Amino acid sequence: MLAYAVRRVLATIPLLLIGTFVVYVLVSISGDPLAKLATCTQCDQQAFDRIIDLYDLDKPIPERYVNWVVNAVQGDFGPAVSFGSIDAGELVLERAANSARLAIPAFLIIVTIAITLGVYSAVNQYSRLDYAVTGLSFLGISLPTFVFALLLQTIMIWMLDAFGWRPFFVTGMRTVELDGFLPMLRSHVLPVITLVLVITASESRFQRAAMLEVINSDYIRTARAKGLPNRKVILRHGLRNALIPMATIWAIDFAALLGGSVVTETIFAWPGLGPLFISAVTQLDLNLTMAIVMLTSLLVIVFNLVADLAYGLLDPRIRYE
Amino acid sequence: MTTPLLEVDDLRVTFRTDDGDVRAVQGLSFTVAEGETLAVVGESGSGKTVAALAIMRLLPRTARVEGTIRFRGTSLLDLDEDGMRDLQGDDLAMIFQDPMTALNPVFTVGDQIVEAIRTHRDVTESAARARATELLDLVGIPEPKQRIDNYPHEFSGGMRQRAMIAMGIANEPKLLIADEPTTALDVTVQAQVMEVVRTVQEATGTAVMLVTHDLGLVAGTADRIQVMYGGRLFEAGPTDTVFYGSRNPYTLGLMASIPSAVGRTARRLEPIPGSPPSLIALPEGCAFSPRCAFATEACRDEPELRVVDAASGHATRCHRAEELPDLVAARATATAGSEGGAAEPGAAGDGAA
Numbered sequence: 001m002l003a004y005a006v007r008r009v010l011a012t013i014p015l016l017l018i019g020t021f022v023v024y025v026l027v028s029i030s031g032d033p034l035a036k037l038a039t040c041t042q043c044d045q046q047a048f049d050r051i052i053d054l055y056d057l058d059k060p061i062p063e064r065y066v067n068w069v070v071n072a073v074q075g076d077f078g079p080a081v082s083f084g085s086i087d088a089g090e091l092v093l094e095r096a097a098n099s100a101r102l103a104i105p106a107f108l109i110i111v112t113i114a115i116t117l118g119v120y121s122a123v124n125q126y127s128r129l130d131y132a133v134t135g136l137s138f139l140g141i142s143l144p145t146f147v148f149a150l151l152l153q154t155i156m157i158w159m160l161d162a163f164g165w166r167p168f169f170v171t172g173m174r175t176v177e178l179d180g181f182l183p184m185l186r187s188h189v190l191p192v193i194t195l196v197l198v199i200t201a202s203e204s205r206f207q208r209a210a211m212l213e214v215i216n217s218d219y220i221r222t223a224r225a226k227g228l229p230n231r232k233v234i235l236r237h238g239l240r241n242a243l244i245p246m247a248t249i250w251a252i253d254f255a256a257l258l259g260g261s262v263v264t265e266t267i268f269a270w271p272g273l274g275p276l277f278i279s280a281v282t283q284l285d286l287n288l289t290m291a292i293v294m295l296t297s298l299l300v301i302v303f304n305l306v307a308d309l310a311y312g313l314l315d316p317r318i319r320y321e
Numbered sequence: 322m323t324t325p326l327l328e329v330d331d332l333r334v335t336f337r338t339d340d341g342d343v344r345a346v347q348g349l350s351f352t353v354a355e356g357e358t359l360a361v362v363g364e365s366g367s368g369k370t371v372a373a374l375a376i377m378r379l380l381p382r383t384a385r386v387e388g389t390i391r392f393r394g395t396s397l398l399d400l401d402e403d404g405m406r407d408l409q410g411d412d413l414a415m416i417f418q419d420p421m422t423a424l425n426p427v428f429t430v431g432d433q434i435v436e437a438i439r440t441h442r443d444v445t446e447s448a449a450r451a452r453a454t455e456l457l458d459l460v461g462i463p464e465p466k467q468r469i470d471n472y473p474h475e476f477s478g479g480m481r482q483r484a485m486i487a488m489g490i491a492n493e494p495k496l497l498i499a500d501e502p503t504t505a506l507d508v509t510v511q512a513q514v515m516e517v518v519r520t521v522q523e524a525t526g527t528a529v530m531l532v533t534h535d536l537g538l539v540a541g542t543a544d545r546i547q548v549m550y551g552g553r554l555f556e557a558g559p560t561d562t563v564f565y566g567s568r569n570p571y572t573l574g575l576m577a578s579i580p581s582a583v584g585r586t587a588r589r590l591e592p593i594p595g596s597p598p599s600l601i602a603l604p605e606g607c608a609f610s611p612r613c614a615f616a617t618e619a620c621r622d623e624p625e626l627r628v629v630d631a632a633s634g635h636a637t638r639c640h641r642a643e644e645l646p647d648l649v650a651a652r653a654t655a656t657a658g659s660e661g662g663a664a665e666p667g668a669a670g671d672g673a674a
Contacts, residue, residue, distance in 0.1 A: 217422060218417060218419060218422040218423040219422065219423055219424055219425040219426070221379055221417065221423070222417060222423045222424065222425070222485075222488075223425065224379055224409070225377060225379060225409055225410060225414070225415045225417075226409065226410035226436065226437045226440055226488070227405075227406040227407065227408070227409035227410035227411060227440050227441060228406070228410075228436070228440055229406065230402075237425050237428075240427055241425070241426070241427055244427075314427070315426070315427060316426070316427060316429075316472045316474070317426055317472070317474045
C-alpha cells in the first residue's frame, strides 16, 4: 500500500506540470501587462522596461513557464503584484487557512446530515419523510448558492430591525485571537450554513442511492435471515457497504470546500481563497493565479489519493499492487 | 401422528404492482416433519421461493401474506418482530441461491458465522470462533483454521455455498430451508454441496426443505417431493411414488425434460411447450391446461388437490389422474421410435443423482 501511495504521488507530477502549463499559457495570453501603459502619457521607456523586466516579457512563454516552475518547486511563487507585491505563496496559504475555517466544520456537518438523511430515506423508501427529503434536496440542488446566502442575511437584517439584535454576523470574519470566542462563532455560522445547505442536498441523494442499492442486495437478506436486529442489519451490514462509493464523493467535495467557495465567501465578505481567486484573475495577477491553481490542484490530487486509499480500507476486495 | 415441525395452511402471497396483483402463492398447504427432507420443485415463477421466504418472513413489506404458518405450534405470521428474530437463524434457518452475492463482501467468512452464533447464543468471541472453525470443517472447507479469516471473494463458488450452509446450521436449526442451494454452481460442485447437506442433516438431525427446479438433484436426497406450478401445489408424495408413479402431467413433463446420463438411449428430451403462466392473469381452470398434452373440456374447471393413495399420502391436482398412466402409454406407442417419456424418468433421476 505504501508503494502504491508513493507511485500515485509520483504520478501526480506530470499531471501538475500539464495542468499548470495550460493555466500559465492561458493566463499569459489573455492579457498584456503593458496595455495599461499604452494610454499613460507620463510613462517613459523606463517604465515599459521595468514591466518587461518584471514579467520577463522579452522571453517566450514556455521559457517564462520553465522559470516559474524552477522557482515554484523551491517554494517561491513570486510577488502578488495586485496585492502590493507581497509573496503570493504566503498570501494564498493565509487565505486558504481562512477558507478551511469554513470548510472543515461545514464538511463534518454535511457528512453527518447526509449519512443520516440518506440512510433514513433509503430504509423508509417512499415514506413521507423520504419524499420530503427528496423535495428539499432538489430545492437545494437547483437553487443557486447566493439565494440561500442572501436569504440568511435578510433574516438577520430583519431580526436586527425587529428586535434590535441578531444572533449571527452578516459579513466578515472574526477570530478568537482578535475578537473572542463568541464573535468568532457568530461570524462563522451563516457561511457554514450556506455551504451545508448547498452540498448536503446532493450528498444525501448520493447516500440514499448507495444505501438503496445495498439494502436490496442478497447479503442484507442473509443478515436478516440470521435474526439480527434491524439496527445491526442497516448499520453494520448496510451502511458499511454503502460508505464505499461515498469515499470518492467526500474527497471531491472536501477538496472543493478547502479550495474556497467563490459565491459564499464573496457574499459574506470572507477573506478566503474564493474572492482572492476572482481578484487575481480579473487583475491578471499571474503569480497569484498560479499559486492558487497550484494549491487547488494539489488539494484535488491529494484527496483523490486519500479516497483511493480509503477504498482499500473499506473494501477488502481491493488490493494495491 | 405427532404435530409436524412445520405446518403451512392455505398460504397466500400477493404482491401489489402497477400491472395488477401478482398472486405468487395461492392456497398452499403442506407439512414438514422433524428430520425429514422435503423437496419443493417447480419452474421459475411457480411460487416456491416466495413460499420459502414467506415462512422465514423475509418478504418485502409490499407482499401481503395470508393463511397460517405454524412452526412447532407457534403461528409465525402472528409473532412480533422480536419473536420472529429469535427464531430466524436459530431454530429456523435459510440458505440462499447465489453464494456469490449472499455473503457480505466486507466481512470475513468467520466473522459472519460468528455473528450468526452470537446473535442467538451467549458465548464468547473465541468460543464462537472455535465453533465456526468446527462448522467449516464439517461442511468440508480445507484448513478451516486459516480459511476462517478469508473474505468471501477469496472463496470459490462451492466453498462460499459451503460457508453459507455452515452459517445456516450454526445454531443447529430444527428446519433448514435451502433455496436452490446448487443452482449457481458447477455440476460437480452441485453433487458435493448436496453431499454436505446430507452430512449436515445426519450430524444435526435437522429437517430440510429443499427448494429447487432440478428434479434430478432431488431424487437421491428427498423423502418427499411436492411439485408447484402457478403458485399452487400440483402433486405431493413420497419421492419414489412421484418418480415412478406420478399422476400429474406437469410432473411427468418435468421428468421427461431431464437429460439422462446413463443408458445411451437416443431418447429426445421433451420440453414442456410454452412458458409458465403470468401470475397476474392466470388461465381459467387448471393453470397448466394451456400447456398440457392431455387437457380436455373438464380442465376448464380448476381441479382440487386430491389424495390418490391414502397410504402414502400421494396427492395430485388433475382431473384425469386415474387414467393418466394409460394416456401416457398410449401416447408413447403413438410416437414411434421412442421408448416412451413416462417410463424413462426413473432412470433419469437415478442418473442425475
